[in-house]
Amino acid sequence: MREDMDLERVRELGQQLRVDAVRAADAAGSGHPTSSMSAADLMAVLLARHLRYDFDAPSNPCNDQFIFSKGHASPLLYAMFAAADAVPDEELLRFRRLGGRLEGHPTPRLPWVRLATGSLGQGLPYGVGAALAAKRLDHVPSRVWVLCGDSEMAEGSVWEAAEHASHEKLDNLTAVIDVNRLGQRGPTRHEWDTGAYARRLRAFGWHTVEIDGHDVAAIDAAYVEAARTTGRPTAVIARTLKGKGVSAVEDREGLHGKPLPDAEDAIVELGGRRHIRVEPRHPECVRSARPLDHAPVELPRFDVGDEVATRDAYGQALSALGTARGDVVALDGEVSDSTRSEFFAKAHPERFFECYIAEQQMVAAAVGMQTRGWVPFASTFAAFLTRAYDFVRMAAVSRANINLVGSHAGVAIGQDGPSQMGLEDLAAFRAVHRSTVLYPCDANQTARLVAAMADAAGIRYLRTTRGATPVIYPPDEEFPIGGSKVLRSSADDRVAIVAAGVTVHEALAAADRLAADGIAARVIDLYSVKPVDAVTLRAAAERTGRLITVEDHWPEGGIGDAVAAAFADGGPVPRLVRLAVRTMPASAAPAEQLRVAGIDADAIVAAARDLVA
Structure with a gap:
């Protein structure tokens, strides 16, 4: 059995991590070595004596998970990887x-980094998701360690995470807070008042330990205490010095995000290079009790002509997907009776997570x-x-695979008014790198798209409708992502x-009225807003020369822009009229909302008549 590294050797490892962080930033000519140096002892103790991790099997669900929320201190993380023989020294010096x-x-x-960090305040919410998965889904004894900076403790997302972790009794989660007093432009809000952080976290139900973050014995004892604490998460709140160990930069303002002015002298002052190698403890198990069943999905089936809200179809389809697949989980923001994820919650309560009205934590938990x-x-x-x-x-930077569903979108929700109307969502999700954006019009289409989302990659977004709409597709109709459906067409x-x-x-409805007037109109259901079906759109433009887009969304970034982008390759561009919500809505009935916004059948008929006149 591997013996723990003695504390004197751990002190030397901390100095090695500082030296290597200085070297990496100096070679790059940029970076955050002083922020790395403050946390070096905290990370040396963790790596050498407490982290249970197999670097040769980073996807082992029994591994501890380590999240560097303080992502700007990446030189320290890479120095840890070098100490574990995962990153060679020549690669360390190719930093940035x-x-x-x-x-x-x-x-x-890097295979040992499961989540991108750098936008401060996100690591602890991710850690809550990972700890929930380990405790309630994987049922493994692994721990989640999150290194936080003191500056990011001002972010509201941190406190969403703090409350949720306490509510869920996540005693497998430890936050290590590096209180080095200095932020980017000067002192932090509480400077070295570790008690200010401790009081707040205790009020949220956390166990807290305040320590000198450069006393390796105190750090070691704090981590032991965290592991022994049951029923609640632990925060190790460490008073540290930014730039620790180098007199030219130690606890000095104005040096954030800069290489040390004289790296060679700094390395000498730190005692020179070391070549300590660490083999962390391996995890206590090799696999989780995760259900691996993948049966055929028996999606709900709806009769053509029925009136069904797509949000209802989403909930039923998600529940059916959960029955077929043991790896599907659902999270909701205290509106499951409206989003209809309550169907999944009732069928699979062990895989349903109520995140309450904390949307940052909900998405972060999904990513974790x-x-x-x-x-x-x-x-x-x-x-x-x-x-x-x-x-x-x-999440896109993290190459994460998550499914997000937004209900109650657009003015069609009716009387609730503009505060509840998602009118920016299509634009927002289209802008995300390698995202998928889907907007079904009926129940069978919704069910099929929910099943397709589960096997897609990246960020997948589905927009659902509050009110009931007619079922126009039979249950066995296929809806590939990236496709569309032509519902009316003629020569x-x-x-x-x-x-x-x-x-x-x-x-x-507009096409039927136009046909009565002798104007043949093609109707395209663009259920895949991204990726868009450019082939079908171009064929329609070639045949008609005139396109009308109509969307329950602001004109910026939605369906109109998605259609226009299909003609951005230099080919012929049709005459294009874009109907969208252009004035701030107020409370009204759904049909009234569509009429006032100019996106109902009357508006479409008028636009078409003008185009062909």
Whole structure:
């Protein structure tokens, strides 16, 4: 059995980590070595004596998970990897170089980094998700360690995480807070008042330990105490010195994010280079008790002509998906009776997570869970997902695979008014790197798309509708991501109407009225807003020369822009009219909302007549 490194050797390891952080930043000519130096002793103790991790099997669900929320201190993380013989010294000195794996802030280019960090305040919320997965899903004894900086403790997302971790009794979660007093532009809010952090965290139900962050014996004892604490998470709050060990930079302002002015002298002052190698303890198990069943999905089936809300179809389809697949989990922001994820909660309570009205934590928990191989679906009102947008953005940087569902979108929700109307969501999610954006118009289409999302990659977003809409597709119709459906067409088409979701039904009604007037109109259901079906759109433009897009969304960034982008390759561009919500809505009935916004059948008919006149 591997023996723990003695504490004197751990002290030397801490100095080695400082030296290597200085060397990496000096070679790059940029970076955050002083922020790395403050936490070096904290990380030396963790790596040498407490972390249970197999570097040769980073996907082992029994590994401890270590999240560097203080992502700007990446030189320290890479120095730890070098000490574990995972990163060679020559790679360490290619820090921040083009094509290299050691980026300015950690990303999953490295197999031992499961989550990208750097947007402060996100590591602890991710840690809550990972700890929930380990405790309630994987049922393994692994721990989650999160290194936080004191500056990021001002972020609201940290306190969403703190409350949720306490509520869930996550005694497998330890936050290590590096209180080095100095932020980017000067002192932090509480400077070295570790008690200020401790009082706040204790009020949220955490166990806290305040220590000198450069006393390796005290650090070791704190980690032991954290591991022995049951029923609540632990925060180790460490008073440290930024730039520790080098007199020219120690506890000095104005040096954040800069290499040391004289790296060679600093290395000498730190005692020179060391070559200590660490083999962390291996985890106590090799596999989890995760259910691996993948049966065929028996999706709900709806009869053509019935009136069914797509949010209802989403909930039923998600429940069916959970029955077929043991790796699907659902999270919700205290609106499961509205999003209809309550169907999943009732069928699979052990895999349902109530995140309450804390949308940042909800999305972060989904991201944390997917690092352990789970397939999360997180849902709330479309409007409220904007609160978590930075987590969505960073999830893309993390190469995360998550499913997000926004209900109650657009003016079609009716009387609740504009505070509840998601009118920016299509634009927001289209802007995310390698995202998928889906907007179904009926129940069978919704069910099929939910199943397709589970096997897709990246950030997948599904927009659902509050009110009931007619079922127009049979249950066995296929809806590939990236496709569309042509619902009306003829050789005599003079205009094409492109719609999605609730406006598909308005477009069909408009096409029928136009046909009575002798104007043949093609109707395209653009259920895949990203990726968009450019082939079908170009064929419609070639045939008609005229396109109308109609969407329950602001004109910026939604369906109209997605359609226009299909003609950005230099080919012929059709005449394009874009109907969208252009004035701030107020309370009104759903049909009134569509009329006032100018996106109902009447508006479509008028636009088409003008185009062909």
